[in-house]
Amino acid sequence: DGFKRAKSAIGGETALSEANIQEAVREIRVSLLEADVELGVVKTFLERVKSRAIGELVQTEVKHKGTKVKRSPGEHFVRICHNELEKLMGSVEEVPIIYRRPFTTIMLVGLQGTGKTTTAAKLAKYLLNEKRKPLLVAADIYRPAAVEQLQTLGAQLNVPVFHQPDLSPPQLCADALREAKKRKRDVIIFDTAGRLAIDDTLMGELEEIKERTNPTNTFLVCDAMAGQDTVKSASEFNRRIDISGFILTKIDGDARGGAALSIREITKKPVKFLGVGEGVEALEPFRPEGLASRILG
């Protein structure tokens, strides 16, 4: 084995080893933590990539834009990490919204202030572009002027907003299905109140909405600037209401967005959309390449 390694070194090749990638592993660990990737996820991700990479034969020199450049084992390891990260973040053909007849339902959930109400309007705009007929449902009865916020956004888009005073959120969502049928809308978007994952009563409310309306899509709306705790709340939301995917908002800032990797790794659910600004057109179906480089930094 030592001979094989020496021989391949003479031939411009070397094998990746624990020793020659140690420095790179350390640097990537710090980089991922600074990118807000969850501590446990950093460990398991690096262990997995190391076990895949160690023993692999790599070129000590590579052709880069026509000239020969040296590439160290550490640099090779960084490339392997990048590829693994991209693979992890999911494939592009992931269809962002699952449609169903006679109507599709989308339930938006998440912690306080992550961008659910704004995202509901953005999804309505996206659906209009897809030649669908969305109906927005203002099911946040707690936050001051939450209903007005969604109604204002709906009016700007010429999309109807369903709300009735004195109804509980589960009742509102159930009644919305009838409303959609009446108004011949084919996609219904439920905007729910922000809540803590540890709030048993409010998490129960989400379970009840889910039970009564059986939504086709349940999206967890997460802030791209979120830190280590995001995995805890995301896995709790997933455990209680089985999310179909998540939407990462405020990616137009300079937060590295490592929360996306953590949530993906722990829940195994895909990123569906990215929120890239405050306007209603600022929503993009998810693409993994950009995010992988940003997280690795």
Add this chain to the structure above:
Amino acid sequence: IFTSGASLKDEMVDELEEALLSADVGVRMAMEFCDRVREDIKQKRVKDSGDIQQALRAYLSTCFNGAAKNGFPHTSEKPHVVLFVGVNGAGKTTTIGKIASQLAAENKNIVLAAGDTFRAAAAEQLEIWSQRTNAKLIRGEAGVDPASVIFNALSHAKESGVDYVLADTAGRLHTKSELMDELQKIRRVAGKACEGAPHDVWLVVDATMGQNALQQAKEFHDALGLTGVVLTKLDGTARGGIVVSIAHTLKLPILFVGVGEQADDLRPFVPENFVESLFA
């Protein structure tokens, strides 16, 4: 057998380092403090494992020494103007509501300035808080220049002997230079309307924020000169460790913590309790 004592202490430091990292304390800062403790152990400055957590606690507590200010500013200026700034969804508008509620309980005369003229139903949201707290609301039409609302609010407050003006602004990412320019204009206009205003500029930070919060704080501080920080959503599981770096690097006082969505869910920030919670 001889090394087991040393490795037990090393393990303890490793565990504490992980606790700090999981609490969103700055990565470099957490590693640096833990390296200092590892050195203390080597140099026998730390004798037993009970001292390890104490050593770390001491390092962390020094981060909050740079600014001793605490509690609500009791002031001789009238009106005392506080400008609330921060990124989208951090909890600015709700925090204003909570503070208005506290000041109203002390029989203070308050004006709320609806300086968010951009986001849908922002003024309506603040209006509900003004009704709950008996504060006067000064607002404008949606889309008007926010500086004009601030100007009107301060002019009114000066004429009417108001004690405090709490000025709301739209959430904004620190990476958007035109929005940071807008805040600087609001600041200038406030000073024109009322000499010395804004007397306080408070950054509202969400406890769920990760490492980017330090960059946010730096940019807002460079643009406006912050005088304090409010940490919100501490009633969740996030521990808000990023304020350690913010306090340490920018020497800013952490004034209050938000612990819920209702009017009385605001507490003064207590460094000792906070440092303890990082190890939880």
